[in-house]
Amino acid sequence: xxxxxxxxxxxxxxxxxxxxxxxxxxxxxxxxxxxxxxxxxxxxxxxxxxxxxxxxxxxxxxxxxxxxxxxxxxxxxxxxxxxxxxxxxxxxxxxxxxxxxxxxxxxxxxxxxxxxxxxxxxxxxxxxxxxxxxxxxxxxxxxxxxxxxxxxx
Amino acid sequence: xxxxxxxxxxxxxxxxxxxxxxxxxxxxxxxxxxxxxxxxxxxxxxxxxxxxxxxxxxxxxxxxxxxxxxxxxxxxxxxxxxxxxxxxxxxxxxxxxxxxxxxxxxxxxxxxxxxxxxxxxxxxxxxxxxxxxxxxxxxxxxxxxxxxxxxxxxxxxxxxxxxxxxxxxxxxxxxxxxxxxxxxxxxxxxxxxxxxxxxxxxxxxxxxxxxxxxxxxxxxxxxxxxxxxxxxxxxxxxxxxxxxxxxxxxxxxxxxxxxxxxxxxxxxxxxxxxxxxxxxxxxxxxxxxxxxxxxxxxxxxxxxxxxxxxxxxxxxxxxxxxxxxxxxxxxxxxxxxxxxxxxxxxxxxxxxxxxxxxxxxxxxxxxxxxxxxxxxxxxxxxxxxxxxxxxxxxxxxxxxxxxxxxxxxxxxxxxxxxxxxxxxxxxxxxxxxxxxxxxxxxxxxxxxxxxxxxxxxxxxxxxxxxxxxxxxxxxxxxxxxxxxxxxxxxxxxxxxxxxxxxxxxxxxxxxxxxxxxxxxxxxxxxxxxxxxxxxxxxxxxxxxxxxxxxxxxxxxxxxxxxxxxxxxxxxxxxxxxxxxxxxxxxxxxxxxxxxxxxxxxxxxxxxxxxxxxxxxxxxxxxxxxxxxxxxxxxxxxxxxxxxxxxxxxxxxxxxxxxxxxxxxxxxxxxxxxxxxxxxxxxxxxxxxxxxxxxxxxxxxxxxxx
Numbered sequence: 001x002x003x004x005x006x007x008x009x010x011x012x013x014x015x016x017x018x019x020x021x022x023x024x025x026x027x028x029x030x031x032x033x034x035x036x037x038x039x040x041x042x043x044x045x046x047x048x049x050x051x052x053x054x055x056x057x058x059x060x061x062x063x064x065x066x067x068x069x070x071x072x073x074x075x076x077x078x079x080x081x082x083x084x085x086x087x088x089x090x091x092x093x094x095x096x097x098x099x100x101x102x103x104x105x106x107x108x109x110x111x112x113x114x115x116x117x118x119x120x121x122x123x124x125x126x127x128x129x130x131x132x133x134x135x136x137x138x139x140x141x142x143x144x145x146x147x148x149x150x151x152x153x
Numbered sequence: 154x155x156x157x158x159x160x161x162x163x164x165x166x167x168x169x170x171x172x173x174x175x176x177x178x179x180x181x182x183x184x185x186x187x188x189x190x191x192x193x194x195x196x197x198x199x200x201x202x203x204x205x206x207x208x209x210x211x212x213x214x215x216x217x218x219x220x221x222x223x224x225x226x227x228x229x230x231x232x233x234x235x236x237x238x239x240x241x242x243x244x245x246x247x248x249x250x251x252x253x254x255x256x257x258x259x260x261x262x263x264x265x266x267x268x269x270x271x272x273x274x275x276x277x278x279x280x281x282x283x284x285x286x287x288x289x290x291x292x293x294x295x296x297x298x299x300x301x302x303x304x305x306x307x308x309x310x311x312x313x314x315x316x317x318x319x320x321x322x323x324x325x326x327x328x329x330x331x332x333x334x335x336x337x338x339x340x341x342x343x344x345x346x347x348x349x350x351x352x353x354x355x356x357x358x359x360x361x362x363x364x365x366x367x368x369x370x371x372x373x374x375x376x377x378x379x380x381x382x383x384x385x386x387x388x389x390x391x392x393x394x395x396x397x398x399x400x401x402x403x404x405x406x407x408x409x410x411x412x413x414x415x416x417x418x419x420x421x422x423x424x425x426x427x428x429x430x431x432x433x434x435x436x437x438x439x440x441x442x443x444x445x446x447x448x449x450x451x452x453x454x455x456x457x458x459x460x461x462x463x464x465x466x467x468x469x470x471x472x473x474x475x476x477x478x479x480x481x482x483x484x485x486x487x488x489x490x491x492x493x494x495x496x497x498x499x500x501x502x503x504x505x506x507x508x509x510x511x512x513x514x515x516x517x518x519x520x521x522x523x524x525x526x527x528x529x530x531x532x533x534x535x536x537x538x539x540x541x542x543x544x545x546x547x548x549x550x551x552x553x554x555x556x557x558x559x560x561x562x563x564x565x566x567x568x569x570x571x572x573x574x575x576x577x578x579x580x581x582x583x584x585x586x587x588x589x590x591x592x593x594x595x596x597x598x599x600x601x602x603x604x605x606x607x608x609x610x611x612x613x614x615x616x617x618x619x620x621x622x623x624x625x626x627x628x629x630x631x632x633x634x635x636x637x638x639x640x641x642x643x644x645x646x647x648x649x650x651x652x653x654x655x656x657x658x659x660x661x662x663x664x665x666x667x668x669x670x671x672x673x674x675x676x677x678x679x680x681x682x683x684x685x686x687x688x689x690x691x692x693x694x695x696x697x698x699x700x701x702x703x704x705x706x707x708x709x710x711x712x713x714x715x716x717x718x719x720x721x722x723x724x725x726x727x728x729x730x731x732x733x734x735x736x737x738x739x740x741x742x743x744x745x746x747x748x749x750x751x752x753x754x755x756x757x758x759x760x761x762x763x764x765x766x767x768x769x770x771x772x773x774x775x776x777x778x779x780x781x782x783x784x785x786x787x788x789x790x791x792x793x794x795x796x797x798x799x800x801x802x803x804x805x806x807x808x809x810x811x812x813x814x815x816x817x818x819x820x821x822x823x824x825x826x827x828x829x830x831x832x833x834x835x836x837x838x839x840x841x842x843x844x845x846x847x848x849x850x851x852x853x854x855x856x857x858x
Contacts, residue, residue, distance in 0.1 A: 016386070016388075017368075017388070019388075020386075020388045021388060024386070024387045024388045027335075027387075028337075028343075028386065028387055031330075031337060032328075033328070033329070033330040033331075033334075033335035033337070034327075034328025034329070035328075036332075036334060036335075036460060037334065037460070037461065037538060038459050038460065038461070038541070039541040039789065039790055040391075040540060040541055041541065041789060041790075043789070043790045043791065044459065044541075044790055046459055046460070073328070074327070074328030075327075075328050078327065079327050079329075080323050080324060080327045080329060083323075083326075083327060087326050087327055090322075090326045091318065091322060091323055091326055094318060094319060094322065094756055094760060095326075096192075096319075096322055096325060096326060097192035097193070097194075097509055097760060097761075097764050098191065098192030098459070098460075098506075098507075098508050098509035099192065099321075099322065099325030099326065099331065100332065100458075100459045100460040100507075100508035100509065101459050101508075102325055102326055103328045106326070106328075124798075125798045125799045125801075126798075126799060128797075128798035129797050129798050129799050131798065132459060132790065132795060132797070133459070133798075134457055134458060134459045134508075134509055134511070134768070134795065135192050135459075135509045135764045135768070136763060136764035136765065136766065136767030136768040136771070136796075136801075137760070137763070137764055137767075138767055138796075138798055138801035139763055139767070139801065139802075139803060139804050140760070140763065141798075142798070142801075
């Protein structure tokens with residue numbers, strides 16, 4: 001059954017069951033591999049995308065539930081040649097080790113900055129509490145997000 | 154005949170120059186390494202070494218992904234050894250290749266070797282200029298390395314020592330497909346496995362009809378108690394696997410111990426005992442005036458990788474192609490060949506990046522899973538990723554441990570006798586077993602291949618006894634390793650191996666002895682330590698953290714120190730941790746001082762230390778694999794919480810650079826010292842000590858009661 005889905009400003013027709021978690025549609029149908037499978041239960045944040053301005057775990061929401069909504073993925077905010085301020089800040093701070101959690105963290109930060117352009121360190125930490133990082137890159141990630149807010153300012 | 158010359162690093166085991174690099178006509182250098190990127194930045198560090206020793210621009214260096222067809226066999230990327238083994242080999246290989254190229258260029262130019270210089274691969278002399286790219290050919294490097302050309306002195310380094318950015322990070326930060334999890338081959342199918350409900354459960358009945366009829370299902374695979382599905386779409390594979398699990402009946406003989414914490418269980422197990430260090434000076438021992446003893450424990454700890462393990466496999470014409478984030482593609486190939494009943498030549502294994510693993514997790518296991526499922530759909534590539542529950546329940550954990558210490562102080566506050574006993578299971582069951590197959594699926598096949606007898610890595614690096622021998626100068630000392638062969642839970646290498654618990658014990662006990670001697674913990678350590686590099690990192694961390702001898706706790710905050718030289722032969726790390734015990738027990742800040750000899754990439758070292766400190770804080774304060782009599786019960790992030798952003802400490806790292814000393818790795822050096830620094834900080838804050846990890850709020854309340 002074909003469904004329609006709008007990702008990064010483009011509308012796609014997808015031949016997948018409406019119950020399919022959004023994550024697999026993004027990764028396997030649209031070939032957008034930036035959101036990653038971490039837990040399948042919406043608790044680790046590796047699959048975070050932004051839906052209508054809100055950070056959402058894409059492993060935990062169905063294709064049917066996102067019909068008509070605006071979905072933004074890491075690929076939609078910038079690429080290697082035209083990075084978003086957040087991505088540039090992550091590179092500048094070398095704010096990754098394995099990088100598997102990075103896309104999800106950047107998307108959570110992207111949603112945060114859209115509502116609060118100048119968050120405090122505490123606000124950034126609280127916003128990221130649903131994103132796990134196992135490599136222990138937390139300090140650099142906090143610095144990178146602060147750097148991005150200063151770049152925007 | 155003379156024995157072959159001993160060559161530096163892994164040149165010893167991969168002795169020809171063309172095994173390591175190739176000079177290309179297009180102005181690039183291809184570098185082959187058997188070491189793999191696991192988030193530690195090794196490929197960037199290797200590139201820096203190659204560019205400096207060859208005198209070429211960094212951009213010219215191309216690293217080939219490790220694979221079993223070409224390049225050096227460097228065993229396993231583990232033990233913080235990649236700098237010592239691979240970077241050192243490349244340093245000597247490239248220095249020698251540069252010399253060969255200069256000789257050839259000088260001959261071509263009609264100049265003497267002393268008259269030519271090289272910059273970015275262009276050799277210039279009185280006779281003109283010629284580039285590496287014009288004069289190199291394939292035969293030139295088909296020769297055995299001699300390691301007779303000295304690498305450059307530090308003063309001539311341009312890239313080594315520079316905080317260069319990681320070469321792989323822009324793509325990962327941009328969300329570009331980077332991992333084996335992101336591979337997307339034409340015609341690729343998706344597989345999932347259905348593991349038994351417990352270690353020793355056996356499949357007794359299975360109805361496959363319902364699963365086979367599900368949308369997208371291409372194959373249902375059963376081989377003994379190994380079960381899996383292959384489907385056209387990933388979510389279809391997941392649904393089919395859940396259905397198959399419901400349709401399976403198992404007989405479960407698993408009998409796990411009732412209670413292992415805080416570790417008395419280990420003391421009751423039969424163990425192979427070995428005294429691993431003994432020093433005696435009877436005259437000094439007689440001065441003993443006060444005796445202290447203590448027992449420290451650690452539970453099983455999970456690697457808990459963010460990305461569940463994943464592999465892609467394709468079976469065609471009797472041959473397997475496998476893409477994996479294994480840390481050791483050559484050992485994996487041998488092990489998979491045994492499990493699949495084929496010659497190793499029938500398997501080609503290529504490394505692709507995965508999520509950070511921190512040791513032996515499910516990476517190798519899932520490669521066999523993928524091959525077994527691919528065999529059922531010949532010709533089609535199959536990607537298999539473990540579900541989160543598979544990863545938590547089936548990965549091999551870092552071993553539970555128990556350490557007993559006792560020591561005597563003389564009237565002047567000097568340690569005159571030190572006794573330590575370590576109880577642990579072996580710390581490696583990687584796929585390199587001699588008498589079995591260390592891959593989960595192999596144990597469940599109709600023709601099972603049982604696991605190999607677990608092996609503990611030997612000293613001097615050690616496994617259970619890694620860092621069990623204190624670096625301090627004690628006149629009387631006896632350290633005994635009690636190795637228990639068979640762990641009730643699957644156990645293998647986790648970052649730092651036994652060093653986490655051993656350094657936790659040694660350095661906690663040092664603080665207990667310092668308190669008994671009425672001494673400051675920093676001064677007390679220095680009192681017992683001659684090694685100048687050790688003293689330097691302790692002094693540096695004390696200075697940077699503003700350590701104040703005799704500082705009194707305000708009842709909520711405390712600071713503690715921990716120190717070790719990793720494996721007693723790697724990097725030196727001293728940590729000061731600050732904790733706040735007021736509301737939740739939390740590490741607020743940490744300082745690290747680190748000596749890795751020559752620093753190849755300072756930012757890379759700092760990143761590894763920061764990460765090591767935060768991960769060790771997580772392990773030490775929060776982590777514990779749980780189980781009941783039948784099965785592992787910590788199967789989700791809710792059951793196995795790790796440190797969150799609101800809980801992560803600020804970390805400040807100081808590097809003590811020693812450019813004239815050999816470079817060593819940094820990845821695992823901070824784990825043990827951090828655990829001890831936290832325990833000591835908690836004790837400083839409360840005046841009471843928790844000796845069992847994890848140091849939870851409940852345990853703190855219990856010791857205060």
